Amino acid sequence: MPTERISFPGHAGTLDARLDLPEGPHLATAVFAHCFTCGKDIPAARRVAARLTTMGIAVLRFDFTGLGHSDGEFANTSFTSNVQDLEQAVAYLNSRDMPPSLLIGHSLGGAAVLKATAKLDQIKAVATLGAPFDPGHVTHNFSSALPEILEKGEAEVSLGGRPFRIGKTFVEDVADERLQPAITRLNAALLILHAPRDTIVSIDNASEIFMAAKHPKSFVTLDDADHLITNADHAEYAADIISTWAKKYLALKPPAPPIGAPEGIVRSSEADPNGYLQDITHGTRHHILADEPRAYGGTNQGLSPYGLLSAGLAACTSMTIRMYARRKDWPLKHVSVDVSHNKVHAQDAGTTSADKIDEWKRRITLTGTLDDDQRARLLEIADKCPVHRTLERTSKVLTELVPSDGVLVPS
The missing domain is CATH 3.30.300.20 (K homology (KH) domain)
Structure with a gap:
């Protein structure tokens, strides 16, 4: 998939982003909001984006303020600032005449898209992966440092083996946040994906989000996936579920097939440069996977x-x-x-x-x-x-x- 490196104004500086574009006609646009302290290039984000682009859906992935190559200090951010960054991403795409109609959020990014969607009438569909019902849930990842953060204003914590400075503003902001009113006001279709064995955000959160939302809503379990969806097979499954579900709610109207190809174009797009997995599409409605057997270096996820x-x-x-x-x-x-x-x-x-x-x-x-x-x-x-x-x-x-x-x- 062609990828454009871009930047746009966030709530407190410039945000670094990637805009993954379809190789064929552009039919819709989505935004992917990453998980807490993660980044736009995590495997789950890349795989979901790659799958959606084969359907004609462009995907904007960006680093929240203070993460990756985006400006700002992470210690000065909060859940509210994440929502503001997300709203800025939507505004940027609107300015490029690429208005997004699909928001996808992973973990705390999922909570952010739920909060933002309640204020964005243009969004037709929202998908969350391992999202917390209570954003304050994220503080259990650094619970031992909470006294120091509240006393000194910030503290350094280790998350996923990397050091981060967490500020008092963030802790107080997520503690005060209540998502239920925003979820109840959602005027978009909702897809909730969550792993029953998620040890970071328990599956009870998915149940609470589902119960608070109005129809249309769907709930799909990710079986034994971990919170970050690091396994390639799990990421592929999540991408397939999101893409199949999104077609029902997005107005994807492909152009007429080119002269000389009455059935349209069949496109094979590499899904994994380290293997052989291929996304094969025929227009926007038909998708299959091609692969090689494991004995020949493939992952055996599709027909040879x-x-x-x-x-x-x-x-x-x-x-x-x-x-x-x-x-x-x-x-x-x-x-x-x-x-x-x-x-x-x-x-x-x-x-x-x-x-x-x-x-x-x-x-x-x-x-x-x-x-x-x-x-x-x-x-x-x-x-x-x-x-x-x-x-x-x-x-x-x-x-x-x-x-x-x-x-x-x-x-």
Whole structure:
């Protein structure tokens, strides 16, 4: 996904951000608010953003004041200032004619998006991950330092192995904050994701948020994910849930397909540069994952490329048989097609070439009170499947390189 490095005014200085953009048409915009003392580049934020961009949704990820490369002192921030930074992010996108309609918040960032959304009529959907119902819940991460913070005005604490200075203003602000009125006033669809084994923010918080919110609202558990959603599989699951859910509430209207591609463009976008996982999209409504088996360095989260080819042959065969049987009004109750792929020597296929060729083996099961002639005819029809014909004849692949300036260069 193309990523634009940007900055915009926060409540007390400039905020550092990344704007992840779709490779195709821009259909909507989202903002991701990170967890307490985290940053815009945590794995969960990157994976959610990558998945949404494949749907045409641009995603703004930014560091709150005093974190990452954003200006300001973290010790001078508060929950209220986080909400203000979030409102500034929305204002910035509005100024670029990219008004966000989806807010996503992780942990304390989830509480911030709930608070901000109550004042932002343009937001149509809100998703939270491991969010606290009571923002003051976050102080248990440094409870031993609370007396010093309240007495001296601030103190240094260790969070996730990193030192942070926490100010008295922050502690008093989260202690006074009550989210229930804001949640009750939400005029947007709400998705709550939370892990039952979250040891930082217990799942009871998710229940309280759910009970306080009006419909439409959804609650999905993240099983054994940790609070930071550090596991790649858990991050992928969260991204898939958010993207699938968001389609229902965002007005994603893709443009007409380009001339010469009546079914639209199929795009494969790398999801993990350290592996082989691919986001494959066909417009905004269809998404699948492609991957390699673990034995070949992948994570086995999706079909392999040859698996996808086999799936195309199997599906097309079944559809072609069904179409013919329906037209003939034959008693075909069910069709299933098993396809396997292998590389074989060309001589095995009856040719004189010494090279290896691709071989697809297809097993067709037809259920119903069909006579022998009908079954034989349907087997003949299977060979007329368009994908079958494409695989059997020589195809031509035209390749063009798209450089950074967007000008196509024939290979």
